[in-house]
Amino acid sequence: MTVEIIVCLKQIYDLAQIKIDTSKRPATEGIAKKLSDFDKNALEEAVRIKEKHGGNVSAVIKGTKDAAKEALSMGADEAIVYNVDTDSLGTAYILAGVIQNMKYDLILCGEASIDEYSFQTGPRLGHALGIPVLTYARKIEMQDGDVVVERDLEKGYEIAKEKLPALVTVTKEINEPRIPTLMQILGASKKKITEMSPFKPDAGVETLSILAIEMKRKEVIIKDVEDLAKVIMAER
């Protein structure tokens, strides 16, 4: 059977480029944005499933048109973008509002966004849509109307199966996302991008400020090996 897949993605600042300013806030001016890493794993998996079984991949993206073009270059067939800043509960409500009017068999999300790491958006979205949720998938197989996944656990993994439609969150181990080539980038310019302006739902959590963690230097002066041994023993 062909598979209609929706992938949820978030555009974030490239964390590797962010510096902390003198007021301990992250300085984001001039910092490039990119799709969150695990979300790219989800998109890559969706494209691989489509390549194997046929179907369609729709990307629903919190971000700008730039992010939509990146997702389309990676193989999504169409993209829907919105740019409302809210927490994971608010994001799940927005996504549910957008997705409930779309046709889908499978929804894929990254296990978390790499800027906030709440791990909540996927499960909350599944709950809002009233469909089964399988988290932390490191492998996905489509089998006769079911989705079978290997779920990564702390010590080992489990194999779980659910009837479609279902939502699956993926880990970074599931695949290596493709890097779009020039041909794919230019080819993506013909694909459809829909911009939406959903209302901002009442946030469960309001972020007041984001500050860098301060790590105080221990400033221990070690004079000789005996001194070093004492310090090590004291820390054991």
Next chain:
Amino acid sequence: MDFSFTEEQELFRRSVREFCEKKLAPWANEINEKGEIPHAILKEMASFGLLGITISERYGGSGAGFINATIAAEEIARVDVSMATAVYYLVEAGWGFLMDRYASEKAKEEILPDITKGKTFLGIASTEATGGSDIASISTRLEKRNGKLILNGAKTFISGVREATRYGGGYVTIVNTNPDLKNKGLSLCYLPVKDVKGITTSIFEQMGREGISTGTININNVEIPEHFLIGEWNRGFYYAMEGFNCARTLVAAACIGAAEKALESGIEYIKERHVFGTPLAKFEGIQFQMAEEYTKLEAAKLLVHKAAWMLDQMYAENRFSIGEINKAVATAKLVAPTTAFDIIKDVLTWYGAYGYTREAGLERGLRGVYSYIIGAEGAQNIMKIIIGREILGKEFAPY
């Protein structure tokens, strides 16, 4: 006027940067130390569409314009500042484009798909023992004998000789087809070099860009098929000048990429490194130097990007005369290598003794970029002659 790249061009830059950082960066030291680019890396670059990027899609290329080709050249040189990988990339992008425009259909079908797959190498063979700048004195002869094309002569200081004899491939070769006509007696042909009767080669030990070889090709009664003639007989000078404009733009772009990476690392270093209790960046002697180098880099970038844009405009929209293109490209090629050299030299000096180590990776950039000051793809003084000729008129050309 709009100085920004399109969204697609920005996305392409991010893609090439990610590709280069993931796939090429881990090999940059080995490329420099072992003196070769692993073939597996070249094949990865080909799969990603970087090799022969300007070649048409029907031969496996991406049909890229020169702005996109310039972006890729910058990004490759940012990661491998020795310039070795950038050289491999840019000769194929520049001269592959020319072959695509002027070679026979049969030759293109035989040669270009293997270039874009990363199986074989395509280079440029212009320079001879008498020099590289004086193209009119090229003496390698191409003659028609009994319906066959026969070559005799020697080309030297040619990039990729070891790669072309090892993997296969060959050269866009500038040859003399009528010694009485000087420039107007030159032609272009494709010369394969692997396992070809009458071809012998030797390799130079060079001071830089060790990852790609440079050598001599001796050509003794080598027979090539007639369809390997590129374009029309005796029109080679004009094709070659076109090819040089393409390759020089990419050379300048590669220099910019290496310089930009060096300056970024230098800026981080002078902010972190403390001397006498103060960051190096607070000393005006360093800060002013940084400001000057940044300004020079921005100026060089604008020249390079303008040249690439003009090439795209010329090929897509038939804008600009060849004289305007010659001048814009020569200006970019004149400025970019010296700017890059100055920047890398200053950053190396800021690093102090560490900068002088191989580990710091700056010395290989300095040595690599210097090849373009010496004259690969056209000596600096030749750029000045081109600029002078286009401003003053041909009657003031010294030669």
